[in-house]
Amino acid sequence: MIQQVFKLPEQRRATFARQQRELVELLRAMVVGPSGSCERMHALFVDNARSYLGDTPIGNGAAGSLSMRIRELFQAALSVDAHGIILAHNHPSGLCRPSAYDIEATRKLKAIAQMLDIELLDHLIFTTGAVYSMRAGGQL
Structure with a gap:
């Protein structure tokens, strides 16, 4: 998942594994709402050293759709x-795999990001009990 994107020396892997879990849980809290009935999207921004710069909600929708x-x-x-963006959104349906629309939209966002000299590092899809990385899944 995100570990494929961030390259760290061997001695920092344990620290990074903890940070990765914390990042995933932070993003999960941002997109998986208490009711879980609507889709939410959030973006996290990093610099060229992959240090956190900020984050913002970027979309809301009904179950099964997001604008x-x-x-x-x-x-x-x-x-x-x-210099980098990590996107995260939820699937209230409970299905943690990307839809055809998720894959196509991510490819378009990646192309736009490249034109702006920004790397789309990952697009994570959350359900209440799972997370799917589009980078690790080969869709990014």
């Missing part, structure tokens, strides 16, 4: 001089 403004995502990324 977001691409302009707002990249405006927020550029405002903090982000």
Whole structure:
């Protein structure tokens, strides 16, 4: 998952594993709401050293649909001089696999990010009990 994106020396792997779990839980808390009945999307921004710069909610929707403004995502990324973005959204259905729309939208976002010299590091999909990494799954 995210560990494939972040390259660390051997002595820092244990610390990174803990940080990775904390990051996943932070993003889960941001997108998996108490009722779990609506889709939410959140973006996390990092610098070229993969240090946290900020985060923002970027979309909401009903069960099975999500709307977001691409302009707002990249405006927020550029405002903090982000070199990388990690996207996260939830699937209230409980199915943790990306839909065809998720895959296509992620490819488009990746292309736009590349034009702006920003790397789309991962797109995580959460359910209440699982997380799926589109990078680890080969869709990014």
